[in-house]
Amino acid sequence: MRDAVAAAANTQQDADEPAAQRRPDTTSMLDELARLAVLHRHGALTDDEFIRAKRRLIGG
Template identity: 45%
Template structure:
């Protein structure tokens, strides 16, 4: 005896048929998308001007040694005041900066 589905005796494509149709649609969409991306990349390369190497920036003038030491001491004091450095660590690093 034949089984009949809902109204009119027609059944849908079933699970495997739906999965196969979905795979075909997805594969076609992927292929088309890939072709579009390749074409767009090729057009972008054709339209892009030759890259020009930027000129190297001029080196900054050397700061006097005193300014560097002062900056380092200020940063060290800020670390000490915020509690990151102990009194002993602060004194030790301060001696290194001052050369003593």
């Protein structure tokens, strides 16, 4: 669980970066979406944090 909390902190930092600075390729974007889903499912991200992180990741 400690790893999930650390990953959530990293995700929040990543989510705060502009999308133009971190344009992942399709594979890494899918990996990141899966990672966000796991963090959300385990309670490390709230619903709002999860939604914001997804939007930033896909540029929307």
